[in-house]
Amino acid sequence: GKSYLMNSLAGKKRGFSLGSTVQSHTKGIWMWCVPHPQRPDHTLLLLDTEGLGDVGEGNTKNDTWIFALAVLLSSALVYNSKGTIDQYAMEQLHFVSELTEHIKVKVQAGDDSEEDTEFVRFFPSFVWAVRDFTLELKIEGQPVTEDQYLEHALALKPGSSKKVMEYNLPRQCLRRFFPTRKCFVFVQPALWQEIGQLDSLPDSALDPQFLQQSRRFCDYIFQHSRGKTVKGGILVTGQRFSSLVQSYVDTIRSGQVPCLDNAVTAMAAIENEAAVKEALARYTAGMGAQQLPAELRELSEAHGRCEGDALALFMRRSFKDEEQVFQKQLVAGITERYGNILAENEAVSRETCRALLQELSAAMQQKLSAGDYSQPGGYQVYDRDQNQLVMNFRAKPNKGVKAEEALEQFLASKKAEAEAVLKADNLLTEAEKHVAEEKQRAEMLEQQRKAAEEKQLQTEQLMKDQERSHQENVRQLEAKVAAELASAKEEAERALQSKLEEQQAMLQKGFTEKARLMEEEISGLRREIDSASKSNFLSKIFETITEGLRTVGNVADYMRSRKQGGKGSSHTSKTKTRK
Incomplete structure (x- = not known):
């Protein structure tokens, strides 16, 4: 049964429990994650569901929700039945015709044709596994393939009587909702008395034809099952899958109908918030490796690298970020952290320079205290x-960004001292003292100019950082939007191909009116694909968002507001190494 096939997909004899009695063995939905045997970057997630029609439940609603959840959560749905695909087997699939009542795509539902078009976008592929198959694969005396056998069983009957409509309904739903269909038939695997111990039997005890059929089934699932996506072609990761399960189950328990739009929106909010936190942590860790004090150029280069890495991480994990709300949060968070690092770097630079100047001026202070500069000619020695x-x-490296400003403040603090030494030097004439004073003023002005130039260069660097940050955000966003559009276009193209094939089948069988009614869906999908291909679509998106990203990423404004808020004094006043 189902559990044996699922264990085969996992490459194990045991895993999902196999029932050997008349009592239904699997309850609810059991999940098993194993590495995908053919795709290194994928996980094979197997869902073994409770069998439909369990008399122990006595409640068809349970079956309906199990089936609906299986459809919502899987990318390939395997329906397992026994014997043949006959009318009884089709009647057991009445859940398919009820899916429109138990799954909503949009919050504001449209007409039935709109829902059908949406269903075919995200519904899984459908695989019918017929076990204990004993008949010959022939129709009207001609051999057919398993897939032809299935399509023949799904053929519609002409007419509009109640009986014909009841006959056609599950078949029509299968054809309309599921984009691809596949069939596998399996002979009885072993003798009847041994089937109860199937998971303990060696392969040599199983029918060779059954083993071959099982291998073909597994190979098909491995090679043709696509990665699970939700509306918009968004790939579902393990974390996203967890959010989907929680959302769907909570909705069903509350008595509501699961809505794909709502589930994706809730999933996006959780994922995007986590993406911002993870990206900020990546940025913080990268910048934390910088040793302070550092030159602004060094911090700028590190900031560019770390911001690019953080953005790339965010883009990989985030999706459906309407109006770039979460990207703006990330930009604002990076701006704040960069501003804090710059402020900390300034504080460490000031303290480093202060300590260095104190060290270098110690000998002069000793001479001053000893009166060496109070002798005739002392000012010349002091000036030298x-x-x-x-x-x-200036020759000392690694002073940071406040070197010239710190030197300016130091020299300004020594101005009165220098004037006192100059006045006390009676070896100099008044004219020579006047010249020395002018020289002092010129040197002080020159030092002020250098400090102002240092500050101006840093301001210019911050503006370059801001523009580079803006361009990097736009570049990565553009690539992400283009990729998302391509995924959405691919999703629409798959839906279009499915509808075209179904329309062609209807025409071949003489259902002209049904084929005509599908034309509106097909035209809508073609318009969607055409609009997604136009380049001006992207430019319209970026016209509305680039200025918002530029505003939240203004480091210079953040630094000014930080200083005006009095936060600059909160930094530690000792040299440190960030690790």
């Missing part, structure tokens, strides 16, 4: 020592 101090300070 101070110039040497400035040269030594």
Whole structure:
């Protein structure tokens, strides 16, 4: 039965429990995740469902919800029946004709044709597994394939009587809802008395034809089952699958009908919020490896790398980020963290420079205290020592971004001291003292100019950072939107192909009116594919979002607001290494 086939897909003899009595063995839906045997970057997620029509339940609603959940959660749905595909087997599939009552695609549902078109986009492929098959695959004396056998069983009858409509309904739903259909027939695997121990029997004890059929079945599932997607062609990861299950089950328990749009929106909110946190953590970890104090160019390069990595991570994990709400949160978070790092770098640079100047000026302070500069000619010695101090300070590496500003403040603090030494030097004439004073003023102005230039260069670098950040955000967003459009287009093309094939089948069987009614769906899908292919669609998107991203990513504004808010004084006042 089902559990044996699922264990075969997992490559195991045991896993999902096999029932060997008349009592239904599997209850609810059991899940098993194993590495995909043919796709290294995929997980094979197997869902073994409770059998339909369990007399122990005494409740058809349970069957309906089990079936609906299986459809919603899978990318390939395997329906397992016994004997032949006859009218009784079709009647057991009445759940298919009730799916429109138990699954909604949109919050505001349209007409039935709109729902049909939407269903075929995200419904799984349908595989009918017929076990204990004993008949010859022949129709009207001619051999047929398993797939032809299935399509023959799904053929509609002409007419509009109640009996004909009841006959056609499950078949019509299968044809309309499921984009691809496949059939496998299996002979009895072993002797009747051994079937109860099927999971313990060696392959040598099983019918060779059954083993061959099982291998063909597994190979088909591995090779042709697509990755699970939801509306829009969005791939479902393990985390997203967990959100979907929770959303659907909670909705069913509340007595409501699961809505795909609502489930995807809820899933997107959870995933996008987590994507922002994960991306910010990646950025913070990357920038945390920078040693402070650092030159702004070094921090800028690191910021560019770390922001690009964080954005790439966010783009991979996020989806359905309407109006880029979560991307803007990420940009704002990165801007804030970069601003904090810049402020911390400034604070560490100031303290580093202050400590260095204090160290370099210690000898001058000793001379000053000893009166060495109070002797005739002392100012010349003082001026020479101070110039040497400035040269030594500038020659010292790794001072950070506040070197010239710190030197300016240091020299300004020594202005009164220098004037006192100059006045006390009676070896100099008044004219020479005047020249020395002018020289002091010129040097101070030059140092102020260098400090202002240092600040201006840093401001320019921040503006470059902002523009680079904006361009990187737009570049990655553009690539993501283009990829999402391509996925949505591919999804629409699959739906179109399915509808065209069904329309052609209707025409061949003489159902001209049914084929004509499908034309509106087909035209709508063609218009959607055509609009997704037009390049101006992307440009319209970016006209509405690029300015918003630019605004939230203004580092210079953040730094100014930070200083005005008095936060600059909160940084530690000792040199540190960020690890």
